[in-house]
Amino acid sequence: MTPDISGDWHGVLDTGQAKVKLGLRFEGDTVCMNRRSGAVDPLPLRRDGDSFAFELLPVDLAFELRLAGGRLEGTCFHNTVDFPVRVVRGVAPPTLHAIRPQTLAPPFPYEVEAVAFTGADGLSRSGTLTRPPGPGPHRAIVLSSWFGEVDRDQTVAGHRPMALWADRLTRLGFATLRYDKRGVGQSEGRFHTASTGDFAADLAAAVAFLRIRSDLGAVGLLGHSEGGHISADVAAADPTIAFCVMMTPTGVPDEEVLEAEMFNAARVVGGVPRDFDRTVGFVRALTQASKALTAEESLAQAREILRAAAYPPERLEVRAVIAAAPWQRYWATHDHTAGLRRLTCPALVVMAGKDLQTPPRAHAAALTAANAAATVVTLPGLNHLLQPATTGAPSEYREIATSLDPTVIKLVCDWIAAL
Template sequence: MVRTILAVLAVIAITAGAQARDERFSGVWNGVLDVGAAQLRLELRIEENEDGYSAVMVSVDQGGAAIPVSNLDVEYPQIDLQMAAMGARYTATLTEGRLAGTFSQGGAEFPLEMARGGVEATGPELAPGESEVFVDAGVRLAGTLRLPEGDGPHPAVLMLNGSGSQDRDVTIGNHRIFAVLSEALAEAGIASLRLDDRGMGGSDNTPATGPHELGSDAGAALAFLRAADGVDVRCTGILGHSEGGIIAFLLPDASQPDFIIALAPQAGTLEETLLEQGEAMNRVMGASEEVIEATRARQLAMLEALRASPPGEAEAAVEAAFLAHGIPAEAAPQQAAFWGQQYVQEAAALDPAAALGGYDGPVLGMFAGNDLQVLAEVNAQRMREARAGLPTTLATVPGVNHLFQASETGSPAEYVSAPHAMSPDALALIAEGAGEIIAEACSAGR
């Protein structure tokens, strides 16, 4: 649930309120946001409309997502873009035909200079054995199908990523998490399909209203995978990470997988997950008991506001809860715009134990020993209890964080600086475990 700037920055769609037009800002701009561990190419497109301006800022290296912002103000020579849903802002001054200013988010500030002109468009990077595909799930989902070398048909997995808008590769900084995992699976003889989330890359920008809608998307994608040339229709499953590890259990009855591989799955409720990760991260950062308790109280107040509000109408109540628990007035609307979404309401109402126990096929659950987002021991126990009497294998990979990277503390701050997109040892264990559960599922002729 917690994302660094590299994970959440994707595409910012901005609709300006009424203001005086100034053609000096109109057009396409580009620049590079240097956050230390990675450099992100950005493209800002500003157009005039009857109310003033509309604009879109695209993070070229992280796919695309239309994320509404609170305001766009222009007063020559300055421009101010505020993005409430991300808690981000870009303020700049137009000087000698260039925008020079500061991009800020979550208390961090980075210089950002932009020049006129767009970034040269490039398609997704395709490795040998990969092809660009499109899935019709009621919305169009773009993705990459990867087949192993050799004659098929091959066993295959649909890859589902965690919470937050992600491209098909789960690009975080310079790491392409799912691209690396897909390569390891291909080397083990397993085909895979990975997709851009709704609103990212080549997928339609139609937000999902809740986890069950993403389960329906996954059902359509699994049907597509089963029909693909080179794929064994009798041996197709799902590999889900984090929230994707629970979405894997939410597919429609007519679209059930032959097996499920769940990596660091959120086996607890949203309340349990947020409270546990909040305390774990605070302790790693050396926070006092007072800060830990204040964080917990704020989270509980937010969750109660979600429960007490009608579907899709929680934002005001969440903002009030944040204000009552010490969030500054200038930050509360930004936080509420994210946490007050209907999707979060439905996620908070989801019962993961019922979902886990509702699937009777073979399941492999793998947890990360240093994970601060989905704590390994408690979530493994939840999965063990929910799937009592059902074919389930559980394992924990030591020394790795939520992304299965070698890690000292498990802190998300280490994600972009990790030496590998995923630990080579973790990749080997995942591929080995996948091969074993595929043998179990497909030899049984499920």
């Protein structure tokens, strides 16, 4: 006899990259799935005794669940990985986000000024300049955010780490500048057609903007992840940069560590990759397509690879465009330690022991070898966002109250102050 599972069920799908709230309603031979957009999709439900299966193909989800102990447990297949999933009866309770004890609020014991400067594309970049009390000239630090479409504060999962760095460094006696990336927040320009090289050019423009101000003096750079790379590239090309801090950068190309590191976040939450060798080969082939001489060649090669892999037609063109995008093409051929190797200013490289995106075991050796004069430090227990972590998976970011672990704040501030 087939058990009755009609009604509402809820749970969470943790992919390591994100935690997705699941809301399901079973009605006869269909299941309705609440999505983040608020839409409800009626899907065909397959039954076999106390086992149930359904798919949401547009977003690449396939569920296989079994009724056990009043719960539906099983797997969700997503992005070539089987993830464990469990749902229970009822409607999900409201989400309560962790309190952010490091959230900043005015008044501040320093000056805060809205500024704008001209980026490398000739369009305006909007930012925030903080200055210690007094006439100056004050030493200054430009802050650079990590990969992605993020604002001047690097706002992610309720955290604002760049605002926190600006606060701590200004209290230490430095002026700081942080700004929205091109096409983000109040900055003009186009984000999706920009590469890491374009972001580096914007950083150089930010440095030039600070140097025309009489109230500011020597300029140093501090960047997180991709922001660390562009900081090193800009400092290497400008011998007057006072110092460079790189936090959680990469040391080797992504394709060199695919076999060991590709499924890090998925595995720590219980995910099991399917067809591991095939998936690695597929990703490596797309990376090679990104290295083609022209964007048109990259796009054509990516389409061919995706068709050969029987990639879902409804998502094929989007995936091919990503492989041929300016950012992907630049990053696929970028020498990750070139800037660090050429630095002549003092340099600090900070790695995080539980970082699953740029894990020290894969990158620290190359970063250390790149510049014997640089200080390379690995802080245990921290994730890529530099929070105290349990697994290190990005899906934990929102659940962790701390935005920046005090150990990394102290390390960086002490190192800069000692200069």
